[in-house]
Amino acid sequence: MQRETASRIGSVAVLTATLAALSTPAVAIEEVVVTARKMEERLVDVPMAITAMTSEDIEQKGIRSLDDVAANTPGLTFSNLQGEQLPAPVIRGVAPIDIFGENNVGIFIDGVYVSGRSGLNFSQIDMERIEVIKGPQAALYGRNSFSGAINYVTEKPTDQFKAKTEVTVGKDGKFRTAVSVGGPLVEGTLKGRLAVNYDKYDGAYENQYSGIGRGADIGGFEY
Numbered sequence: 001m002q003r004e005t006a007s008r009i010g011s012v013a014v015l016t017a018t019l020a021a022l023s024t025p026a027v028a029i030e031e032v033v034v035t036a037r038k039m040e041e042r043l044v045d046v047p048m049a050i051t052a053m054t055s056e057d058i059e060q061k062g063i064r065s066l067d068d069v070a071a072n073t074p075g076l077t078f079s080n081l082q083g084e085q086l087p088a089p090v091i092r093g094v095a096p097i098d099i100f101g102e103n104n105v106g107i108f109i110d111g112v113y114v115s116g117r118s119g120l121n122f123s124q125i126d127m128e129r130i131e132v133i134k135g136p137q138a139a140l141y142g143r144n145s146f147s148g149a150i151n152y153v154t155e156k157p158t159d160q161f162k163a164k165t166e167v168t169v170g171k172d173g174k175f176r177t178a179v180s181v182g183g184p185l186v187e188g189t190l191k192g193r194l195a196v197n198y199d200k201y202d203g204a205y206e207n208q209y210s211g212i213g214r215g216a217d218i219g220g221f222e223y
Helices: 002-023 055-060 066-071
Strands: 050-054 076-081 086-091 105-109 127-134 148-154 162-169 175-186 190-206 217-222
Touching (some): 066 086
Parallel strands (some): 105 148
16 A cells, blocks of 8 residues: 555656646747848858857957957957057968968958958947858958958947946956947937947056166056
């Protein structure tokens, strides 16, 4: 009798666990829309190797520069020589032959090509999405995109008022603040968005040169 009772209790427990598993809602997979082929498509439908980062990814991973984009993208490396003057993004090892010449990776902001090399490593502010398109992309993005392209998509204004503020304070004079605000300017007719960023760092390396500036910190920046 005791064995039969235990068997019934065990059956009820298994049945309860099965029903609980069936009633658990399925985890929804976020649908990412990209514009890698210059039209809106679902990422899963695009027949290209693309790494897409949404605004949530950018915030969670602390992406603030092209260095951070490369750190979160397989196959993308980035080196920045001569104090922001010779930035060189490299996709799948296809590096530029002439270090002073043009890069093999095109950088675009909302589809507009960034021609100046000294401005490639700009601060990532108010971004909706970052797309890294790998492989030869010269047919879509031009001759400077032989090994791929990086497309930054900025946040667009909406019909609802939105604002965001970020402040970062750290050692060695690190200070960063970013403010973005957007919404309707004329109801139903005009809407706009404004983003402002200030980023400063004094550097953490001591100048060992015996002349002017000895002992001062180097390696800093101010954007």
